[in-house]
Amino acid sequence: MGSLKFCPECYSELKEDPGTDIQYCTVCGYWTRKESAMLGPIMIYE
DSSP states (O other): OOOOSBOTTTOOBOEEOTTSSEEEOTTTOOEEETTOOOOTTOOOOO
């Protein structure tokens, strides 16, 4: 799995925190570790 390029909540570009494995969104505050995604805020409808 690769790194995310865009925020799954607001679709802004994700920034990378230098020296760590954290990606973050400066617009809405979403963050995740590189190579993984926090799926808590995402709702799945059937």
